[in-house]
Every structure is written in structure tokens, then in C-alpha cells.
Amino acid sequence: MHKWSVPRSRAYQSHVELRDEILKALEPVLFEPHQFDNAPLRALEGEFAQLVQRRHAFAVHSGTAGLFLALRACGVGPGDEVITVANSDLSTTAAISHCGATPVLCDVLASDHTLDVDAVAAHITPRTVAILPVDLYGYPADVKRLRVLADTHGIKIVEDATLALGASDHGKPAGFFSHVAIYSFGSQKPLGSAGNGGIIATDDDAIAANVQLLRSYGRSRDSLPGQSMFGVHVVEGYNLPMDFLQAAIVRVKLPYLAEWTDRRRAIAHRYATGIQDPRIIHPELRSTAQPTYYSYVVRVPARDAVYSALRDQGIEVGLHYVPPVHYQPVYQHHALAASSLPVTEQLAEGLLGLPIDPSLTTEEVDFVINALLRAVSDST
Ligand SMILES: Cc1ncc(COP(=O)(O)O)c(C=O)c1O
Missing domain, CATH: 3.40.640.10 (Type I PLP-dependent aspartate aminotransferase-like (Major domain))
Known part of the structure; x- marks a missing residue:
């Protein structure tokens, strides 16, 4: 493992x-x-x-x-x-x-x-x-x-x-x-x-x-x-x-859910403020929504290279959900394969899920931020 x-x-x-x-x-x-x-x-x-x-x-x-x-x-x-x-x-x-x-x-x-x-x-x-x-x-x-x-x-x-x-x-x-x-x-x-x-x-x-x-x-x-x-x-x-x-x-x-959710939001806030690079796009939520942040999902250029660079450094970034379901082999002969979903497809090309867990320390979150900023600079 x-x-x-x-x-x-x-x-x-x-x-x-x-x-x-x-x-x-x-x-x-x-x-x-x-x-x-x-x-x-x-x-x-x-x-x-x-x-x-x-x-x-x-x-x-x-x-x-x-x-x-x-x-x-x-x-x-x-x-x-x-x-x-x-x-x-x-x-x-x-x-x-x-x-x-x-x-x-x-x-x-x-x-x-x-x-x-x-x-x-x-x-x-x-x-x-x-x-x-x-x-x-x-x-x-x-x-x-x-x-x-x-x-x-x-x-x-x-x-x-x-x-x-x-x-x-x-x-x-x-x-x-x-x-x-x-x-x-x-x-x-x-x-x-x-x-x-x-x-x-x-x-x-x-x-x-x-x-x-x-x-x-x-x-x-x-x-x-x-x-x-x-x-x-x-x-x-x-x-x-x-x-x-x-x-x-x-x-x-x-x-413990409320306490853990608050911690997830605090980590998301640190990502939101610490990741400052015009090439990295942050999620924008409706003002009435208070998310739970299963993951903090940004969009980055040269995603696959950035993904590999972060995983090579031991950061478990995720690609949820890539490719979108209409591109999955299970639907290749199904009417779903012909769906036209330009926004979904564009998001899938660039998205990268950053780890969020209540147990992550501020140092760990900052390690992710710095590794991401470096990987985007190196890959573009
Ligand atoms: C968006 C979404 N829906 C449904 C499920 C299925 O949930 P479960 O794994 O509990 O069956 C998952 C699981 O990851 C999910 O991410």
C-alpha cells in the first residue's frame, strides 16, 4: 500500500x-x-x-x-x-x-x-x-x-x-x-x-x-x-x-460531525487564500451554500503532469470524477455516449481534488499548497 x-x-x-x-x-x-x-x-x-x-x-x-x-x-x-x-x-x-x-x-x-x-x-x-x-x-x-x-x-x-x-x-x-x-x-x-x-x-x-x-x-x-x-x-x-x-x-x-465539518471548511479556506496563481481556478459556490468539502477541487493547466508531480511527492490528489460517465467504457455502445456536455467535459480536463480531512495539519495543508504552486509553474 x-x-x-x-x-x-x-x-x-x-x-x-x-x-x-x-x-x-x-x-x-x-x-x-x-x-x-x-x-x-x-x-x-x-x-x-x-x-x-x-x-x-x-x-x-x-x-x-x-x-x-x-x-x-x-x-x-x-x-x-x-x-x-x-x-x-x-x-x-x-x-x-x-x-x-x-x-x-x-x-x-x-x-x-x-x-x-x-x-x-x-x-x-x-x-x-x-x-x-x-x-x-x-x-x-x-x-x-x-x-x-x-x-x-x-x-x-x-x-x-x-x-x-x-x-x-x-x-x-x-x-x-x-x-x-x-x-x-x-x-x-x-x-x-x-x-x-x-x-x-x-x-x-x-x-x-x-x-x-x-x-x-x-x-x-x-x-x-x-x-x-x-x-x-x-x-x-x-x-x-x-x-x-x-x-x-x-x-x-x-x-462530532459539526466539529469535523468546521475543520474541513478551515482547510478549504486555507487553500482558497494560499493558492494564488491566475492559472489555477478555484470553485465558486453560491453565497447561500455552506459546503462540507469532501475535497477542495481546483482546475489547473497541464493537469495530468501536475497530478503526477503531486502524487510523486506523496500527496494523494484525486480525480473525482474523470472521465465523466458518458466517456466510461461501460457506456461506449449506449445512447449516453452521444451526450453533449461541454462544461462537464471541460471541467474533467482540468480538475484536481486536493486532500481535505479533519486530521490534516496546517503544515500538511501548506505543503500541498506549495507543491501545487511549484508543479503548476514547472508544468506550464
Ligand atoms: C457522488 C457519489 N454518489 C454515490 C456514491 C456511492 O456511495 P457508496 O460508496 O456509499 O455506495 C459515491 C461514492 O463515492 C459518490 O461519490
């Missing part, structure tokens, strides 16, 4: 710091009698729903599982179209395809890399049933404005907030303005488990009921008339709840 001097994430560090609390939280999951019906998830779900100010939260296997279940819960199925972006993890478009629906790609804003809300209307057809914006890098997409358009057309918004836990917009937690939002507890995410995890949050009772059914084998809480047996299967569901051990770990970390 590469020994990075400045890694993208030091997830294990929080486990070391919270060792006693975590081990204590794992004890009952391991050594007390197991309860049925995902009972060990309920405490996390209740606290999480409060945190993101939604009525319902369901802990699921991963962000990917969450996207799929949320789309299915909104009724997305064969023949439907879902509008989304190409600069995301493949799980975003894959979740749509796995429902039997067709992803339709919309371009993004050069300023903050999120969905260009003004470009969405042109992609709406009678088959559009959902829009899936992504809060890329923890920068909230303008979902408040998107919601007006979606409600006019009776379309659901399924927000990929997998990278945005801790972020807010217009004073509300990321995900708040959508019909349903998905957050990830993948180990390197702003609030990571020690493996996989995710959560779906919504205010919509019908979506919530569907998620609950689909997450757990399609088993309803009702029994058949005249029988006391618990639960009957009313749909073909899946087995996708979050692992109980991971849920216990995430629950221990939840109270």
Missing part, C-alpha cells in the same frame, strides 16, 4: 481517537440477543432524521443501495427517464439503469460543478419521472430552485447527497429541498463507517413506506387476515439494510 505523506482521508484516525466509545457501542450489537426488523438501526435513524430535519430516515447498505432504493420508492421503472449529471460516481447512473429506467445527462455549472438548473427544462419529456442532482464534493446543488421546476412538472427530486453530510444551503441541511435524499457512510466519506453504509431521508410518507418495504425483502408489518404470523411479502424486495456494526460506529461519530 502507498504510504501517502498527505492522504485524502485518515478515516482510521477518528477510530483511534474514539476507540473506547466505539468498542462500547459495538458490545450490545455483538453480545446481546438480536432483535428483529432492523431494531438496532432505529437509534441512528432517529438521530439522523433530526440532524437533516426530515421525518423519516432509513439506514441502508451503502449510498449506492440508497440511490437505487430511493428511485424505486419514487416509482422509477422501465420506460422512465431520470435526469442527472455525468460528473459523478458510476453508481448514480447505474442506480437509474438498475431500475430499468434511462439516465438522461444534463450539463453542470463551471462555478461549482453541480447541476445547471437552467439547463434541466430542455431535458424534460413526458417520460421524465425524476431528477437526480449530485452535491458533488459536498457542494450543495441548487435544489431549492430545482424544486420549483420539478413541482411544476410533477417530477420527484432524488438528491445524491452522499458527499454532503454536514453541508447546508439557505440555512437547511443538504438534501432538505429534495423529495428524498441519500447520504453515504462509506469509510472515506465526511462521516465514514469502517466499511459501507448509507441512509435515505425523506418527509414523504409514501416514499418512506416504499423504502421500508424494499429495504427488507418486501415484507410488510401486516399479517394475513386470521393469522398472527408477523409480516407478509407484498412486493419483491431486497435485503439492503445497513450492517448493525457499522451503524453503531456511525452513531458514535455523529456528534
Whole structure:
């Protein structure tokens, strides 16, 4: 394994710091009698729903599982179209395809890399049933404005907030303005488990009921008339709840999220002020958005050379998400390959994700700044 001097994430560090609390939280999951019906998830779900100010939260296997279940819960199925972006993890478009629906790609804003809300209307057809914006890098997409358009057309918004836990917009937690939002507890995410995890949050009772059914084998809480047996299967569901051990770990970390998010913002601020070179373009966020900064993503000339130079110095810079999904081999024979997304494509050529983790020291951040400035000068 590469020994990075400045890694993208030091997830294990929080486990070391919270060792006693975590081990204590794992004890009952391991050594007390197991309860049925995902009972060990309920405490996390209740606290999480409060945190993101939604009525319902369901802990699921991963962000990917969450996207799929949320789309299915909104009724997305064969023949439907879902509008989304190409600069995301493949799980975003894959979740749509796995429902039997067709992803339709919309371009993004050069300023903050999120969905260009003004470009969405042109992609709406009678088959559009959902829009899936992504809060890329923890920068909230303008979902408040998107919601007006979606409600006019009776379309659901399924927000990929997998990278945005801790972020807010217009004073509300990321995900708040959508019909349903998905957050990830993948180990390197702003609030990571020690493996996989995710959560779906919504205010919509019908979506919530569907998620609950689909997450757990399609088993309803009702029994058949005249029988006391618990639960009957009313749909073909899946087995996708979050692992109980991971849920216990995430629950221990939840109270630290605000502190860690502040530290991420302070590091981003140091990058923003310390990286002064007209050839390097900084992200520009809307004034109402308070991001969580999964990464600080700049655009640089001669990106590939700069990327290699920094990695050679042990700085784990990232290329999230390059190439954009419509250029991925999986879609080479798919209609998506013909998508015209000039801004997405231009961003992909120059973007470079600088490491952000609450554990990074000021010296480490300054090391990255100086290495970047030098690499850009050397490479251009
Ligand atoms: C934007 C985005 N969406 C979805 C996912 C999938 O989340 P998970 O890894 O929890 O399945 C990721 C994972 O990196 C992501 O970055």
C-alpha cells in the first residue's frame, strides 16, 4: 500500500481517537440477543432524521443501495427517464439503469460543478419521472430552485447527497429541498463507517413506506387476515439494510460531525487564500451554500503532469470524477455516449481534488499548497 505523506482521508484516525466509545457501542450489537426488523438501526435513524430535519430516515447498505432504493420508492421503472449529471460516481447512473429506467445527462455549472438548473427544462419529456442532482464534493446543488421546476412538472427530486453530510444551503441541511435524499457512510466519506453504509431521508410518507418495504425483502408489518404470523411479502424486495456494526460506529461519530465539518471548511479556506496563481481556478459556490468539502477541487493547466508531480511527492490528489460517465467504457455502445456536455467535459480536463480531512495539519495543508504552486509553474 502507498504510504501517502498527505492522504485524502485518515478515516482510521477518528477510530483511534474514539476507540473506547466505539468498542462500547459495538458490545450490545455483538453480545446481546438480536432483535428483529432492523431494531438496532432505529437509534441512528432517529438521530439522523433530526440532524437533516426530515421525518423519516432509513439506514441502508451503502449510498449506492440508497440511490437505487430511493428511485424505486419514487416509482422509477422501465420506460422512465431520470435526469442527472455525468460528473459523478458510476453508481448514480447505474442506480437509474438498475431500475430499468434511462439516465438522461444534463450539463453542470463551471462555478461549482453541480447541476445547471437552467439547463434541466430542455431535458424534460413526458417520460421524465425524476431528477437526480449530485452535491458533488459536498457542494450543495441548487435544489431549492430545482424544486420549483420539478413541482411544476410533477417530477420527484432524488438528491445524491452522499458527499454532503454536514453541508447546508439557505440555512437547511443538504438534501432538505429534495423529495428524498441519500447520504453515504462509506469509510472515506465526511462521516465514514469502517466499511459501507448509507441512509435515505425523506418527509414523504409514501416514499418512506416504499423504502421500508424494499429495504427488507418486501415484507410488510401486516399479517394475513386470521393469522398472527408477523409480516407478509407484498412486493419483491431486497435485503439492503445497513450492517448493525457499522451503524453503531456511525452513531458514535455523529456528534462530532459539526466539529469535523468546521475543520474541513478551515482547510478549504486555507487553500482558497494560499493558492494564488491566475492559472489555477478555484470553485465558486453560491453565497447561500455552506459546503462540507469532501475535497477542495481546483482546475489547473497541464493537469495530468501536475497530478503526477503531486502524487510523486506523496500527496494523494484525486480525480473525482474523470472521465465523466458518458466517456466510461461501460457506456461506449449506449445512447449516453452521444451526450453533449461541454462544461462537464471541460471541467474533467482540468480538475484536481486536493486532500481535505479533519486530521490534516496546517503544515500538511501548506505543503500541498506549495507543491501545487511549484508543479503548476514547472508544468506550464
Ligand atoms: C457522488 C457519489 N454518489 C454515490 C456514491 C456511492 O456511495 P457508496 O460508496 O456509499 O455506495 C459515491 C461514492 O463515492 C459518490 O461519490
